[in-house]
Amino acid sequence: MQEKFKKFATILLVSVLALSAVGPVMAANTNGVAVGSSDKVPNQKFDGTVTKASHEMGSEILSYENDTGAEKLLKGRLKGDNPIRISASNISFNDTFPGDGDSTLNASGWTVSSPTGVTANVTNPDSKVETLEVSTSGVGSGETVTATYSNVSITSDVLKRVAWVVTDDVQVNGTAEVRLAESDGDYVSVDVSNSSDVTQTKLNDLAVSGSGDGSLSSVDSVKIVVSGGDADIELTQVRSDRLSMVRYGAFEKDIDSDNETERLDIYEPSGTYNVSSLSTMSSVFDSATIYDVEYDVIVSAATYGDVQYEFDEEAAEEYDRKFIYRQYTRLALPNVIELDYEGFTAYETVAYPTSRLIDAWYIEGSGSQTFDEAADSSAQISRVSAFEAAGDNATVTWDDSVQDGTTYIFYESWTTSQSDKDTMTDVSSGGGVGTLLSEGGSWLWGFFTNPLGAFSALIAALLGAIKRNSGGDGTVGE
Incomplete structure (x- = not known):
């Protein structure tokens, strides 16, 4: 038997x-x-909708850091053609102007001139993104406050350069502008009266004003000019060195009713705006950190x-x-x-x-x-x-x-x-x-529906039975 x-x-x-x-x-x-x-x-x-406190460019948009510091991935997918929303003033990156350790965003590099009785300050407020703040108090009608940054020298391809200004929070009762000025008194200007705006304009496309020869042949200083009323201006970018505009992303839209979306690049966003992907942003942002990124998601x-x-x-x-x-x-x-x-x-x-x-x-x-x-x-x-x-x-x-x-x-x-x-x-x-x-x-049912577990269990059972019936050493007698 x-x-x-x-x-x-x-x-x-x-x-x-x-x-x-x-x-x-x-x-x-x-x-x-x-x-x-x-x-x-x-x-x-x-x-x-998810709001991510900070996002490192180059990482997955759905990645996040849990409360123990471990990197995780939200188990979902983005929803829609343009599911991501960001603000230009929430982008932090290390590319500074004029460079070599100097920056127009460093308050210590600015000097202020103001009428008697007017208070004016240039500071760096506590902020996630490096920010320059210019605030005034007591500016009356016909009065002007000027903050000047002089450590600038652009002498080649001047009119091909781009005035690149980004505002964050702005409160202006009169007028406020950023001037790119030549030492002879000529300048071109960009209005900075609106919050969360990006301006990128070729200097050639800006009208020359001032007391010089009527042409702009160099940029020797950057000025922030407040006139006719008080202002509180926060800026996260003030520069004029680039020869091309920076792309702040792109979005998809069917612009010709052919049921196919086309890509539209974004250069001067205002406020919070949508993009199809953060990868559509210019390479200058490759190592940037973006704060308060919103995205629509389905889990x-x-x-x-x-x-x-x-x-x-x-x-x-x-x-x-x-x-x-x-x-x-x-x-x-x-x-x-x-x-x-x-x-x-x-x-x-x-x-x-x-x-x-x-x-x-x-x-x-x-x-x-x-x-x-x-x-x-x-x-x-x-x-x-x-x-x-x-x-x-x-x-x-x-x-x-x-x-x-x-x-x-x-x-x-x-x-x-x-x-x-x-x-x-x-x-x-x-x-x-x-x-x-x-x-x-x-x-047998388990073998056909869940073969791996059933197969392993069956093999173990058979080997055990053979061992028990073969004298205990697992060999089968002749």
């Missing part, structure tokens, strides 16, 4: 090893479901990737289709100091006619619950009525106020056909999402 068992076990072991050679065939439908690529697979989404079952599913044929016998499809999805927004969230909702597009819906619920604040634990939880919030009210192919809102740091578990079950299953498990165009739910039942 023992000899027969050993022979049987050996033959079975060899057979199982042979079956492993066709494992990919046996493992059909264990590579996940086509979440995000098949509209038949439920794909719950979080949709809203979904497809991008988050925490999905379990099953096609249950046995339970579907009382229905008119072959399977009951069950899917659990976990989604969460990380609660970290560096990221702020606004307007996030949880929703999805209905995958099937609602007449095929069996159940739909979610748990808000599921913490570390497993899907099995969630299935028995009293915290389930039913959304069956919401699905039924929405109708086929409509959008269902799961929760209209998603909070960061809160883990959600979503559950849906539908009746599905073999054709549905074939479509839902077709991941030929990309990697599938999710793992099979624990099916229970015999080891």
Whole structure:
């Protein structure tokens, strides 16, 4: 009897090893479901706006630093053609003018002349981005305050140079301008009366004013002139050395109604503006830090990737289709100091006619619950009525106020056909999402639905049985 068992076990072991050679065939439908690529697979989404406290150019826009200093990646995708919003005055980079340790943004390099009784100051306020502030008090009608930076000498290609001025916060009761001046008294000027503006203008395109010979042949100083009233001006860029304008990004827009978007470059943004990608900015910003970057994002079952599913044929016998499809999805927004969230909702597009819906619920604040634990939880919030009210192919809102740091578990079950299953498990165009739910039942069923775990367990069991029936050394007797 023992000899027969050993022979049987050996033959079975060899057979199982042979079956492993066709494992990919046996493992059909264990590579996940086509979440995000098949509209038949439920794909719950979080949709809203993220504000990132600071972004290092060259890093992924969805990257962030958690509260322990580790680099992480938000499990989502950007939404729309122009999903990123920035402000030019929130860009910090090390390229200074005139250079060699000197900068027009350093308050110590400026001198101020003002009428008697007028207070005027040039300072560097505490700010994330290097900022020059010029403030006055007591400037009356007909009075002028001038702040001058003299450590400038541009003598070649003067009219080809670009006046590049960026303002942040500006409050002006009279007029305020930046002048690029020649020592003979001539100058060209740029108005700086508006907040969060970028000006980039060839000096050749600016009218020459002043008391000189009427032409601008050099730039020997930079002046900030306030007239006719008080002003408080913050600038994050004042320079005139470049021969070309700096691109502050680009956005996509269908400008000729051909259903194709065209790229439009941005050189003089005002306030907060949208770009298609930060990579569209000029190389001068390659090592910059941008503060308070906003982006529209979708975090979904497809991008988050925490999905379990099953096609249950046995339970579907009382229905008119072959399977009951069950899917659990976990989604969460990380609660970290560096990221702020606004307007996030949880929703999805209905995958099937609602007449095929069996159940739909979610748990808000599921913490570390497993899907099995969630299935028995009293915290389930039913959304069956919401699905039924929405109708086929409509959008269902799961929760209209998603909070960061809160883990959600979503559950849906539908009746599905073999054709549905074939479509839902077709991941030929990309990697599938999710793992099979624990099916229970015999080891043979487990082998076909979750071959790796079942195969390993079966091999171990067979080897143990052979060992026990062979005198304990694992060899098979003759």
